[in-house]
Amino acid sequence: MGTNTNEYQVTGMTCGHCEMSVREEVGQIAGVEDIKVSAQTGRLVVTGSGAVGDAQVLAAVEEAGYSAVRV
Numbered sequence: 001m002g003t004n005t006n007e008y009q010v011t012g013m014t015c016g017h018c019e020m021s022v023r024e025e026v027g028q029i030a031g032v033e034d035i036k037v038s039a040q041t042g043r044l045v046v047t048g049s050g051a052v053g054d055a056q057v058l059a060a061v062e063e064a065g066y067s068a069v070r071v
Contacts, residue, residue, distance in 0.1 A: 003033060005047045008057060012066040013039035025060040044068060 013019060019037045026035050026046060034047040046057055054070050061068040 002050060003047055004050055004052070005045060006052070006054065006057065007071040008044040008046070008061070008068040009071050010037070010042050010044050010061055010066050010068040013037075013042060015039055018064075018066070021064040022061055022066060025064040026057055029056045029060055043071075 010022060013022065016039065018039050022037050022044060023035050026032060026037075026044070029048070029052060031049040031051040032046060033049070036045040037043070044057075044061065046052060058068055058070075
């Protein structure tokens with residue numbers, strides 16, 4: 001099981017607090033190893049083990065109060 005990196009476009013983030021909210025929720029997913037999130041570009045890049053699925057990441061972003069799509 002190797003690592004994989006998935007990229008998402010998040011809508012609704014406007015500041016550092018938004019980034020922190022997304023990072024906290026996505027960080028709770030088992031297998032997530034690295035999270036890069038930018039309110040400026042709306043990009044979220046999640047690196048983790050093969051077990052990290054899109055549905056989990058999208059649900060976590062929604063839990064943080066934003067919406068996202070896989071890029």
